[in-house]
Structures are given as C-alpha cells and as structure tokens.
Amino acid sequence: MTNQQQKRRYSEDEERRGDRRSRIVEAARKLLAEEGYDQVTMKRVAKEAEVAQGLIHYYFSGKDEILLEVLMEASREYARETQRLTDSLPQDADLADVALAATRERVFRMPEWYRLRYELFAMGLRKPEFLPGVAALLGSGREGIAATLGKISGSEAPESAEPRQALAGVLLACFDGLALQKLADPEGFNLDAAYDALAEMAKGVIERG
Numbered sequence: 001m002t003n004q005q006q007k008r009r010y011s012e013d014e015e016r017r018g019d020r021r022s023r024i025v026e027a028a029r030k031l032l033a034e035e036g037y038d039q040v041t042m043k044r045v046a047k048e049a050e051v052a053q054g055l056i057h058y059y060f061s062g063k064d065e066i067l068l069e070v071l072m073e074a075s076r077e078y079a080r081e082t083q084r085l086t087d088s089l090p091q092d093a094d095l096a097d098v099a100l101a102a103t104r105e106r107v108f109r110m111p112e113w114y115r116l117r118y119e120l121f122a123m124g125l126r127k128p129e130f131l132p133g134v135a136a137l138l139g140s141g142r143e144g145i146a147a148t149l150g151k152i153s154g155s156e157a158p159e160s161a162e163p164r165q166a167l168a169g170v171l172l173a174c175f176d177g178l179a180l181q182k183l184a185d186p187e188g189f190n191l192d193a194a195y196d197a198l199a200e201m202a203k204g205v206i207e208r209g
Contacts, residue, residue, distance in 0.1 A: 019061070020049075020051055020055065021059050023050070023051065023065065023068055024045060024046075024051060024055075024056055024059060024060070025069050025073060026049070027046075027048035027049035027064045028040065028045045028048075028049075028067060028069075029046050029070045029116060030064075030073075031044055031045060031048055032067060032070060032111070032113045032116060032119055032120075033112040033139045034112065034115075037067065037119060037122075037123055038117055039088055040063065040067075042056055042057075042062075042063060045063075045066065049164070055079065059134060063103050064127070064129070065128075066085065067120075067123065067130075067149065068129075068130065068133050068167075070116075070120075071120050071123075071130065071133040071134065071137055072133055072136065072137075073134075074113075074117065074120065074137055075133075075136050075137040075139075075140040076118060076140070078137070078140050078141050078144060079140045079143070079144055082144030082145070082147070082148065085098070085099060085102050085146070085148075090094070094133040096152050096199065096201070096202065096203060099148050099152075100195055100199050100202075101195075101197070103175050103195075104178075104191060104192070104195045106126065106179075107178070107179045107182050107183070107191060111183055114176070114179045114180070114183060115183070117137070117176065118176075118180065120133070120134060120137065121134060127165075136201055141168075141172045142165060142168040142169050143168075145167075145168035145171050146161075146164045146165050146167075146168040149164045149167060149168060150164055159198040167202070171198075174198055178191060178194050178195065178198070
C-alpha cells in the first residue's frame with residue numbers, strides 16, 4: 001500500500017469515526033428531548049443511533065459524558081443559528097423585529113429544542129458536574145443576543161458592552177420563559193401578544209441606551 005493510499009484510508013476512517021460519534025450524540029439528544037434524562041439508557045442510544053452498544057463506550061465513558069457533549073453541541077448550535085440570522089439580513093431590515101420574529105417562530109418550529117434546553121437546565125441543577133456546560137450554553141445565548149443588540153443600536157463601543165450583556169441576559173430569560181409557557185399551555189398562552197409586549201419593552205430600553 002502506497003503512502004497516498006494509507007493517507008486516504010486514514011482520512012476515510014476518521015470520517016467514519018466522526019460520523020458514528022455524531023450519530024450517537026444526535027441519538028442521545030433526540031431521546032433526551034423526548035423522554036428526559038432518567039429514561040435515556042446506553043442501550044436506547046445505541047439502538048437509535050444504529051450502532052453496537054459497545055461502540056458507544058469507545059467514544060464515551062458513560063451516559064453523562066454523552067449528555068455533556070449534547071449540551072455543548074446545543075451551545076454551538078445556538079451560536080451558529082444566531083450568526084446565520086444576523087448574516088442573512090438585508091441592509092434595510094429592521095433587525096430587532098426580524099430577530100424577535102425568528103426567536104418566536106423557533107418555539108413553533110423547534111419545540112424539541114426548547115425541551116432539550118429545559119432538560120439540560122434541570123440536569124445542571126441536579127448534577128454539579130453539568131453546571132459548567134449549562135453555564136456555557138447560557139453564555140453562548142447571551143453573547144449571541146448581545147452581538148445582535150450591538151448591531152441594532154449601532155454601538156460597538158466598549159462602554160456599552162456591559163449594558164448590552166445585562167439586557168441580553170434579561171432577553172434570554174424572557175425567550176426561555178415564554179417558550180416554556182407556550183409549551184406548557186399551548187392553547188391558553190398567547191405567545192404573539194407576549195412577544196409584542198416584549199418588543200415594545202426591548203425597543204424602549206435600546207432607544208434609551
């Protein structure tokens with residue numbers, strides 16, 4: 001076998017390993033969002049990912065390590081989605097309206113995404129080893145929102161960073177809380193009206209800032 005063939009085989013092996021690992025993480029994520037931490041087992045994850053159960057132990061030491069990776073991937077996904085939204089907007093778009101509309105729409109489009117977040121939050125409160133991951137997930141959300149607020153206000157000055165971070169934390173709490181109310185009470189809770197009120201409050205704060 002030539003060096004070129006060896007390199008090609010190594011590259012293909014690496015790609016297969018990465019694909020299997022991703023399938024395991026995605027399977028755990030799906031089960032966690034649908035059924036919760038306590039119901040997820042390595043056997044269930046292996047079946048969902050269509051891999052041998054023993055293969056999971058090749059990549060992860062146990063269920064907690066898989067779920068930590070799920071948490072970190074959720075954090076990275078939130079950052080990517082926020083960046084895609086910001087990058088895709090036309091020059092004359094009202095960023096505040098578009099950003100809020102996209103966040104509201106996510107509740108209807110990706111309810112499992114929010115269920116996953118809540119499950120991860122609960123895990124962080126129950127298991128101290130998960131807290132750094134939960135903090136990273138929340139921090140990623142705040143950073144993305146703060147960056148969007150900077151673009152909306154047109155102010156990237158260092159002195160405005162702290163107020164933006166504070167408002168980002170409040171908005172993130174609102175987004176998570178409003179989604180929770182809609183998922184818990186889909187018929188009785190008016191998400192659109194709540195977002196209209198949130199938009200008015202947020203714009204008032206931004207204009208004063």
